Amino acid sequence: MMAANNYFGFTHGGTQYGAATASAAYGGQTGYAVAPAATAATYGTQRAAATGYDTAYQAAAATQAAHAHAHAAAAAASAYDASKSAYYQQAAAAYPAAPPQPQPTYDATAKPAYSTPATYAQAAYGSVYSAPAPAASYPSQPYSAPAQPAKQTANRGTSAYDTALYNAATMYVAQQNKTGGGGGGGRSGWKNYNKSGVGAGLGRRPKPPPKAQQLHYCDVCRISCAGPQTYKEHLEGQKHKKKEAAVKLAAAGGGGGGARACGASALRCELCDVTCTGADAYAAHVRGIKHQKVVKLHTMLGKPIPSTEPVKLQPAKKTVAGAPKIAFVASGGLSTVGCSADCPPGDKEDEREDDADAEPEVQPVGQDYIEEIRGDDGKALSFNCKLCDCKFNDPNAKEMHMKGRRHRLQYKKKVQPDLEVKVKPSMHQRKLAEAKAQRMLVRDELWARRRMHDGVEEDDRVYWEGADWWRGPHHHHHHAMGMGYGPVGRRPETSDDRHVLAKHADIYPPEQQLQDIQRAVSHTEKALKSLSDALADQGKLKGQPAKVAAKVDDKKEEKPEGKEDGRDNQLFSFVGEGEAAPSGSPATPGPGTAGARALKGVMRVGLLAKGLLLRGDRDVRLVVLCHDRPTVTLLKRVAADLPHHLSRVKGSSEEPKYKVELLPAEGAVSVSDGSVNVLVSLTSAIMREPAEGGDIKRDDKDVLPRQKCLDALAALRHAKWFQARAASLQSCVIIIRIMRDLCRRIPNWTPLNPYAMELLVSGVMQSAGGALSPGEALRRVMEAAAGGLLLDHGPGLRDPCEKDLVDALGNLPPQKREDLTASAQQFLRQIAFRQIHKVLDMEPLPKVKHAAGNWKFPRKRRRSNTDQDPDTPNGDNKVVKKEDNSE
C-alpha cells in the first residue's frame, strides 16, 4: 500500500499518471525483479550506448518467466514502485530525449500500461525502464553496501532511498541509471546530474528539492523524527525493525494472497485506508464517526480528500515491504503530498483486504437447507438454516447468510466438499486446528472401539474382532518363547493354551506312578531276558553243551554295557551279540533251527511305548516276540518260570511282590506288583503268514489265539509308527493325551478307538503345515471332527501300518459317528467362545495377571511377581527365564 500511498502523493503532485495505470503496470512487472545482477551492474555503461539498453532489457524479460512467481520478486517490484515513483520524475527530466528504440520490445512483453497512456512522456520513458530493470537486483544483499556510502556522499535530500534494504537497492539502481545517464560520469556525474535533473524536474512537477527542509517521517511506524540523526537512530531501533519485519511478512503473504483474491472486489476508502466488504459496509463506513474524523483532520491539514467514491480493489494487490521514507517538504506547493500518511499501517490493511474478499458476486448456496418457519397465517416468520443451526427473521438476512462465509463453510463441510470458500489469512491456523481436531477424533474412535471391548482383554479383542493381529499393546516378545515346545516361539500363549496345558498337567501321571510302572516293566523285561537265556541255555545244553558256558559268560559280561531293558521303547532283543541271529528271515524258520531262541525279544507297546500314560493308568503292555508260533506250552512255561526270574532280577529287596498270572485266552501272562499290571503278550512275526494247511492244523490246539497274536503284532507296529511319526509332531502327544482323557470321560467319544484317535490327531497336526500351540491343536482336531471327517462320506482314517487300505475307523457304526461329530461340533463352538474349560472338564483358569500387569511395573518386579506365583502352569517359569535371558 505504501506504493499506492506514495504514488498517490505524486498523482496529486500533478503527474498525469493515473493511479490505476501505474499500479497495474508495475504490479505486473515483477519480472524485472529477476534481472541478473550482472546486467544491472553493467547496465550503466551499456546505457551510454542507447542500443545496449535493449539487450539488457530483453535479458531481464527472458528471465522473468522463470521467477515471476517468487514472492521476493513481487515484493521487489512493489519496493521498486515506491522508490521509482520518487525517482523517475527526476529521471524523466534528466532524459528528455531518451531513445524511443525500446518501445517495440516493451510492447512485446505485454505491458500495455506502458504503451497506452498518451500522457506518458517519451522522455520519462527511458528512465522508467532503467529503473525497473536493476530494481530486480535488490534481493541480492551486496547492493545495499554500495548504496549506503552513495547516500552518504551524495547526502541527497531524497533520503527516502536509505530507509531500508529495498530502498537501498533501488537507490543503487537509480544511481546507476543516473551514472549511465550522465555518460558514465561516476560520482561527480551524479551530482551534476542531480542538479540539472532536479531543476528539470521542478520545472515539470513539484518534487522535493534537495535542500528543502523536511519532515522525517517514518511511514512504517507512523512517526516523524526531528532530524536525520534521530531518524537514523529510529531506523536502527528494535521497534522499527520489528514493524518492518511485520510489514515484510505481510507483503510476502500478500504476494500469494493477491493472486488468490482474484475477482474479489472489495471497496476501499482511500482516505481512511479501510477496506469494506461491500457497498453497504462502505456506506456505513462513510457515515461512521471514524471516517468523519479523518475527513475533518485532513481538511484541517489541508490535505486532499479523495472522493467518497469507493476504490475497487484490484486483484493484484500491492504491498510494500519496506519503509520508504517520505520526505515531506514544507513548501506550499507540496501540500498535496502524502495525504494518506496517517493511514493505518500496511499489515492491518492486508488483513482487511483479505477480509474484503467476501465476494459480492457469490452465488447463494444451500437453499434446500433453509427451512421457513411459518406463522399461523402462513406468512414466513423466520428462517432456520439447518446447516449452520441458526435462525433469522429477515429474508435479507437469510440471503446474506446464504452468501456468507460461515454458511458456505458449513455447506462445504456438510454438502459439497469442493465448494470454494474464500479463505482467511488465518487459514493456516485453522487448518492446524482442524487437523488437530481430526486427530482427536480418530484417536477417540480408536479408544472408543477399544472400550467397546472393555470386558475383553486386549488379546481377546483381537481374538473376537481379528481386525489386525499385528497391533495391540499386550503380548510381546515376553511370551515369545512360548511353552518351550520349540518353534512355536513367536506365538504368545493364549488362554486356550493355558487351559490345555493346565489340563495336561492335571492328567499327566505323577512321578511316583511313572516310577512304579517303570520299575515293574523293567523288572519284567529283565526277568524275561533271564528266562529267555535260561530257555536258550536249556536248548543249547541239549544240542551243544560245550558252547553254552562260554555263551552265558559272554552275555553276563555284555550286560552292563548293553541295554538293560526296553527303556528306550525299542525292541529289547534277548539275542546276544555272539549269538547269530536266526539265519534267514523269520519267514523261513524250521523246527530244526538249532540255537534260535524261543523268545527273541520284548518290546513295550501301547501307552507305555507311546508315552500316553495318564494319571491312574496301571496297565501296560509288553510284547514278546517268539521265534516260532507261540504256543500255550510256551506260555505256561513262561508263566511258571517268570516268578523265579523276577525275584532274581529284583534282587534282595522284597519290596514288590510280583504275582504272575496266566491268561491263555489273551495269549499273555500278567505280571502284577499290586499297583501295576504288566501284560506280557506272546506273539511271532510268522503269525501274519497265511496259515499253511496241515501245519496249522497240527499246532492249532497248542498255538495261542491267532487274533490276539496279530493284535500284539499290530500294537508293535503302532508303537513304532507312533514313535516315528506322531511323537515328532508339535503338540501331538499332548493333544493325544488330552483326547485320551476326553475319550475316557465322554461316552460319545468312547467308541473312538485309541489308535484311530491317534491317527486322527496326528493327521490333523500334520496337515496344519506348521507348528500348532496346544490350544490351537485341540481346536483343530475338533474342527476336523466337526467338519465331518469321521462321518460316513468322509475319507476314513487310513491305517498306515497296514499294506492294504484299511480304515482304522471301519467298525464305527453310523450313530456313533453322528454322535461323535455332534459332540465335536459342540466342543468346537465352546472352544471358540472361550469355554474350553467345559470341553476339558475343568475349572476356568483365572486370567494371567502378570501378562498385562507387566506394564505397570519396572522389569525387576515382574520377575519376582512370577516367581512368587507357584501356580503358574508349567512353562510359565520357563517363559520368564527365557525372557530374562534375552534382556
Next chain:
Amino acid sequence: MVRGAGRGGRGMPGRGGMGRPPFSRPRVLMLRPPFDLILAEPAFPRCKPAPDDSALTQALLKRHTELCPTPTEQAAVLSLITKLQTVLDNLVVAPGDFAACQLEEVRQVGSYKKGTMMAGKNVADIVVIMKTLPTKEAVEGLSNKVNEELNKLMRAEGLSPVTCASHERGFTVTAAAAVRVLVTTLHQNLRKLEPEVHLDYKVISSHLAAIRHSRWFEENAHHSSIKVLIRLLRDMCARHAGLEPLTPWMIDLLAHHCIMNNPARQALPINVAFRRALSLLAGGLFLPGCAGLPDPCEAAHSRAHTALDLVAQDHAAATAQTLLRVVARGGHRYVLGLQAFEGGKDISTEITVWDGVVVSPLAPAYSDTPEPMDTDDKDEEGTQDGVAA
C-alpha cells in the same frame, strides 16, 4: 471424552522405560485357517470308496435351475437398469440445473452385476457416488430428479411409470423390476460425514465396499461353478434361520473359496464344493478365533465374517453343523429346499431320524452373560488406562 483416559500414556517420555508400547506395535498372534479336508487331503488319504454322490449332484443342479431367474425377470431388470443408468449417466455428465448434489460416478453392483441374481428377487443394485456429501436432502433431490427423468423415458416408450421411494441407503426405483440406488460419496468425504445430517457412515462405506466387491468378483469369481454355488448357498442360507445373517459377500467369498481354493486350483465339482462349504462352516470357519476368509477388498488381515456378531456366528456354525450331518445322512433334498420339511419347519432345529440314526440339533455355545473371568479383564483394562493416563 476427547482426552481419552488411555491417550496420555503414549508419547509420554521418561516413564522408566516401561511406557505402554504404541498401539501400532506389531502383534505376534496369528490366526489359523480352519481344518479343511480338501487342503488336508495328503494327511487323510481316502481309504474307502467314495460315496455315490450323484443324487446330491442331481439335486444341486435341479435346485439351481429353479433358482435361476426367468428370462422375463432378467429382461425386466435389464430394461429398467439400462434406463436408470442412462438417466444417472446424464446427470453425471451434464447436471444442468440439477443442484441437489453432484454425481461423480455410477456403478452397477450386487447380484445383478455379478450374475448371481436369484429367481423372484429381481432387484438390481446400482451405486451412485456423489461428489457432494450425501445429505438426506440430496438423496431426496436425486430421487425426485431420477423419478422425473425416468418417467420421461418411460412415457416416451409408452411404459408404465416408475416410483421412487427413499430409504436409509438411497432410494429404490420400482417398475416391473426394482433397482436399488445406493448412495455413497467419495472416499475422502467419508470422514466428513455427520450422523444427523448425512446418511449413515456404515451405509455409505458399505456401498463403497460393494463397488470393490463387484470388481473383485469380476476379476476372480467369474467361474460359473462359483455362481451356481452362490445361488445354492444363498438359497440355503435364506431358508435356515441360523445362516440368514450371512451376507451375500460372505457367501461369495465362501463359494469362491470352496470352488477354487484347492491344491489343483481347478474348479471342484459342485457336490464336493457344496459339502465343503457346509463342512467349513461347521468346522468353525466363521467362528471367532479362526482366520476365516480374508476379505480381499479390505485392509490386510480383515476377516469377512467379523461383520457377524458373536451370537450370529455361533448360531450360523451350529446350523451348518446340523445341516452337515443331515446332508451326510442323505437329507440334502430338505436342506436344498427341494422338499419342504414337515410343513416348512427349519430342519436345522429339529431332531430327525434317518435310517435309525438320530440327528439332533445343537445347543448354542455362546452365552451373553460375562463369566467371572471376564470381570478381571475389566479391572485390568481399567487400571491400565488409569495408570497410563
